[in-house]
Amino acid sequence: MRSDNVTKGSERAPNRSLFYALGYTPEELERPLIGVVSAYSEIVPGHMNLDKIADAVKAGVEMAGGTPILIPAIGVCDGIAMGHVGMKYSLASRELICDSVETMLMAHQLDGLVLVPNCDKIVPGMVMAAVRMDVPAVVCSGGPMLAGSYGGEEVSLSKMFEAVGAYKAGMITDEQLEDCTCNCCPSCGSCSGMYTANSMNCLCEAIGIALPGNGTIPAVYSKRLQLAKHAGMAIMDMVNKGITARQIINERSIRNALTCDMALGCSTNTVLHLLAIAYEAGVPIDLKLFNEISARTPNLCHLAPAGPTHMPDLYAAGGIPAVQAELAKKGLLDLDVPTVTGKTLGENIKGAHILNEKAIRPIENPYSQTGGLQILWGNIAPDGCVVKRSAVAPEMQQHSGPARVFNSEETAIAAIYAGQIVPGDVVVIRYEGPKGGPGMREMLNPTSALAGMKLDKTVALITDGRFSGASRGAAIGHVSPEAASGGPIGLIEEGDTISIDIPNAKITLEVSDEVLAERKAKYVAPEPNIKTGWLSRYARMVTSANLGAVLK
Incomplete structure (x- = not known):
């Protein structure tokens, strides 16, 4: 066991003495040491119940013969951070979380991890650490919020x-x-639509690193505590059998996760996070794979903001196993992959079926024959950009209009609130990418303002930043390369015509190559807008969105 390095032998007597100072007994140090990494805090609604979830995980670990050790993790509430400088820290915090989990694991030589996150960047950050270090790991989230009224x-x-x-x-x-x-937000839990937090918690289930129910059991249900106890038991089974994260998360299971992503209509942020998880797992995937899988995967769910249903509806309809069972009918999943249950995916979903077709459509009657996400390419985005097409109105699947250009989210939202954006416009927000932001802020305020003003069916928005899963409409993000790296989005001028063709995966600035070359020759990159603190280091080290915005 890895923990022998801190608990066994005369040379480790000083190490043991510090465990004894913590109140551990010799009997506890004979057992595997399991890190229970909890992002509990009093600033995130999705995390306010994680103390109870972590306690239940610890009980499960103890029941199965392990010694649980609680470890803290940070977490940003994207909703509270939205619309101001705080959002620059959200995506960047993913790397901090990943590095800190690695640090605590290796510094204390833990034998396995139960990861207890709930919101946005915390889930992928923890999973990235597990596959980077290739240790036994189980994800147990805090669960979704109830819908409001x-x-x-x-x-x-x-x-x-x-x-x-x-x-x-x-x-x-x-x-x-x-x-x-x-x-609108009546309980603890991750906000109740198919936003980024719930998307990633569902995809942890789909990829096999979490138990069935992880993505959909509401936070306030007692079944969530039962799930946590079983997660504690599951990690002990993995430790005893020597099953590690990379045996669960590999090319086959990542393809399964991408397929579920398309069927569920998940957040565009899943593109960033699945790319990053794959990078840490040593699995080469790229944006072309997203479109390849989207082209053959029917979209079965329209949860908020794409439709009127919410996460408790998905749970009551059979949850992720019911979605997977539908996909399996057409051979779209690899059912032989292992999962943290100790069973294969096929064994996990045996007998699962839809209980409410308003929340999960049968695969014979999908919302569309193609998946919820689409990658677009063109002279604005040579390296790609992403749109949640399941949340785009039919009349906006193809659109052409004049560019309304803004060099920050703040200037764009001011123009929208002032009524300066009119039907037909294409709002362009740039210098908000991973480097240019820095931190690649979510543009939920501008997209929501457009939707609230009933412009989401007539106005498109393009950015090198990103969107919350709560965004709807023709919101096209992750434009790569970003403006701060010299990408063509930085060459767009007010009034240029932009054409969007989502079904054919195209986005085009209707300006000749000669004119773009002239503009590029005159282009001068702006000064970084943050020059101090760790975000300045992040800006220097972060890669492009099409690579998952990982650090190198």
Whole structure:
């Protein structure tokens, strides 16, 4: 066992003495040492219950003969960080989390990890560390929030952001805005739509590193505590059998995850995170694979913001196993891959079926024959960009209009709120990429403002930044190369015509190569907008979005 390096022999007596100072007994040090990495805090709604989840995991580890050791992890609440400088730290925190989990694992020679995250960057950050170090690991998330209520309908956080746009346009009153504010997020848990947190927790299930139910059991259900206890038991089984993260997460299981991604209609951020996880696992994948899998995978779910259903609806309809069972009907999944249950995927989903076709459509009657995400290429994005096409209205699948160019999110949102954006426009927000931001901020405020003002079916938005999973409409992000790296998005001028063709995976700036060459010759990159702190180091080290924005 790795922990023998800190618990066994006379030379490790000083190490043992420090464990005894912590209250551990000789009997506990004879058992495998399991790190329970919890992102519990009092600043993230999705994490406020993780203390209870971690306690349940520890109970499971102890029941199965291990010694659990609680370890903290940081986590940013993207909703609270949205719309200001704080969002620059969100994606960047993924690398901090990954590095810190590696640090605690190796410094203390732990035998296995149960990863207890819930929101956005915390999930992939922890998984990246597990596959980087190739240790036994199980993910056990805190679970999704219940849906809220506003105007007699079920709602979640995306409706709250859109309500601000409606308020700015004079479409709702102060009282209605306050009603939405007080009622859209009614419980602990990750916000209730198919946003990034829930997307990644579902994909952890799909990739096999989490137990069935991880993505969909609501945070407030007692079944979530039962799941956590079983996660504690599962890690002991993996440690005893020598099963490690890379045996679970490999090229086959990543393809399975991508297939579920397309069927579920997950957040565009899953592109960044699956690329990053694959990089750490040593599995070569690229953006072409996303389109290859999307082209053959029907989209079965339209959860918020794409439709009216929420995560508790998905859970009640059979959850991820029911989605996987539908995909298996057409041979779209590799059912022989191992999972942390100790069984294969095929064994896990045996008997699973849809319980509510409003939340999960049968594969014979999908929302579309193609997946929820689409990668686009063109002279604006030679290295690709991404759109959540399942959340794009049919009339915006193909669009052409004049560019409205902004060099920051703040200037764009000011123009939108001031009513300066009109139907037909293509809003371009640049210098918000991994380097240029730095940190690749989410553009939920601009997309939600457009949706709230009823412009999401007539106005497109293109950025080298990214979007929250709560964004809907023709929101095209991750444009690569980014403007700060000399990408063509930095050469767009006000009034240029931009053509978008989502079905054919194209995005085109209708300007000749000769004119673009002239503009490029005159181009001068702006000074970095942050020159101190660790974000300045991040900007120097981060790679492009099409590579997962990992550090090199």
